[in-house]
Amino acid sequence: MPNRDDQLSAFPAFFRVEDRDVVVVGNGDEALAKVRLLLNTRARIALVADAPEAALTNLVIQNNIRHVARAFEPAHLDGATLVFAATGDAAADRAIVDAARDRKIPANAVDQPDYCDFYTPAIVNRAPVAVAIGTEGAGPVLSQMIRAQVDQLLSPSLGPLARLADLYRGAVEHVLPRGATRRVFWRRFFSGTVADAVNAGQIADAEREASRLLKTMETIEGHVWLVGAGPGSEDLLTLRAQRAMMEADAIVYDALVPAEVVAMGRRDAERFSVGKRKGCHSKSQDEINDLLVELGRAGKRVVRLKSGDPLVYGRAAEEMQALRTAGISYEIVPGITSAFAAAADFELPLTLRGVASSLIFTTGHDLTGDILPDWASLAISGATIAVYMGRTVAASVAERLMQAGLPAETTVAVIENASRRDKRLLHGVLGELPGLEARDDLGGPVMVIIGDAVAGANFTHSEPLAARLPAVAERLAVSGV
Incomplete structure (x- = not known):
């Protein structure tokens, strides 16, 4: 289940407003901002304002917006699809929202996120493509900053390209089979010669390229x-x-x-x-x-x-x-691979000039047989060993390496859930490693890194293995292994 902090409290959606009434109530800057935002759409905008400021009046006249020049009454909302309460007075805005809710109309109270049925996003407009950025009312300035960055990323030709795609949608559905073939067609449409022609303003050439692409599309294999x-x-x-x-x-x-x-x-x-x-x-x-x-x-x-x-x-x-x-x-x-992520978590150099010039990946299972593998001799000469699935083979790895001559004081790093937020770092020496198998507090995947280069790691955020030395490790220590 997702972490609650990663879940949205509002579901992002787009309202259909073409040829539908959207009501804005207010006289000042708040109403002016909402009317300007709505002018990006084909909604029928109605402004309820008994004393609109000059800039708002000019915008209404220039754009032929319906103006109800009266103090607000609940009946002004009848038939609306959306309502914006933008009077600048918190109590008045809440009353407008209440009137809208009585009529089952979604409403937005400006600067009162806890009294909104929907939030107003920052919009990057490449009609019919739109990118809406919201912060659930928590950070309007942040959403505007993100909008500016996204606006720079999206080509101005994205809108004409999307409109051209809409013209071809019916033909594509008729000619090409559903699934991968259609997706590949559209990927080529939006990123190939068709898009290049639209970007250059050559719409006729773009149409010819789109028709050619449709005729030459082959069925996509698995x-x-x-x-x-x-x-x-x-x-x-x-x-x-x-x-x-x-x-x-x-x-x-x-x-x-x-x-x-x-x-x-x-x-x-x-x-x-x-x-x-x-x-x-x-x-x-x-x-x-x-x-x-x-x-x-x-x-x-x-x-x-x-x-x-x-x-x-x-x-x-x-x-x-x-x-x-x-x-x-x-x-x-x-x-x-996990060895690299584990080393990064520990700020650990897997190779170190003059100390370790070789790196060994192993699961440790090849140390359980009677014959010592060839790489064990490299470990003795200073190679760094990265042991995958390390908790279950820790004892056999440590025992065989010490029997082969690797000092019990050789530094080891243990990482559970490498790279993840719930990662856990432990450090110690080879002689303490056998105790790892008995630890029931390590439930995630564990990587063990062994070698002289490990001594160069940053142990600031790790805990010592010896802090919880289980009985199995104590027995091995007593026996001199």
């Missing part, structure tokens, strides 16, 4: 992106990953991918949770492979969303092989 979702924080998702997610008809995601990241995909995309978390595998790898092939053969554009980077302990090789065998196109979208 395609799969193997996307790295990063370590968990949604703002570490790459731009390429975001673009793929906005194109996808289906999103297939692992349990370790946070809901906030999954929600960044297209709102109408199908979503398939496939588990793949220790202890709660909802689908086997073969079932996941079959699902990707099935979706691809159905012509779907599919994002396979994996925690971290898909090529680092993501079992991407098996999925790529299944897609190749089925003849379905795919591509890899790299992500930030």
Whole structure:
């Protein structure tokens, strides 16, 4: 469930006001601002003002606005679609809102956000395209600042381009099949030669390019992106990953991918949770492979969303092989692997000149056999070791590395939920690491980083492992391991 602080108290929406009555009540600057705002629309504006100031009177005359030159009466609101109470008098504005509510008409009391049925946004107008920025009444100046930035980003030709698209909408629905083919057409329409011609003011050329594009559009085949979702924080998702997610008809995601990241995909995309978390595998790898092939053969554009980077302990090789065998196109979208996010949280140099020139990624499971892996000798010579899924293998990793000759005093960093707001940092030495397995207060994914370079980390915001040394660690310490 989303954090309450991340939820809006007002649902953003656009009211239909063309050829409908919108009433503004007031004589001064507040009413003037609302009338100017409404002139961006095709509403029938009515101003109720018994003594309008000169600037407001001039605006009414210049724009042929209906003026009710009387003191406000509730009957003035009859038949209205929206009402703005803009007298500058808080009590009078509340009375106007009450009269509107009696008639089931949404109303806005200027500068009284707690007495509004809707809020007035800052608007970037590229009709028929509009961008509305709201702060739920908390910061009108902030919304105006954002409006100025957005206004600079959007081309003045966006409106004519949208109007041209509206002319082609019926033909596109008639000629092109619903789904990916239509979306690709519109993406090319809005970002290719059609948009270039409109931007240059050459509307006839734009129409010719649009017709050519429609005639030459081919049916879009299924395609799969193997996307790295990063370590968990949604703002570490790459731009390429975001673009793929906005194109996808289906999103297939692992349990370790946070809901906030999954929600960044297209709102109408199908979503398939496939588990793949220790202890709660909802689908086997073969079932996941079959699902990707099935979706691809159905012509779907599919994002396979994996925690971290898909090529680092993501079992991407098996999925790529299944897609190749089925003849379905795919591509890899790299992500930030958890080791890098964990190091960033600790301000920890994974390589350090004169100390550590090598970096090892491992899950630690290859240390549980009888034969010590080749990389263990690198660890002894100073390489930094990043252990994924580190809590469950902490004891075996520490024991085998110390048996191989790595000093028990070697610095270690432990990170739970790397990159996320609920991350937790711990630090200690290799001899204390076995106790990690017995800690039931670490429920999220844990990364362990070991090596001399770890001593260069910033431990200001981390807690010592030794602060809670469980019995298992004490036993290992007593036994001399």
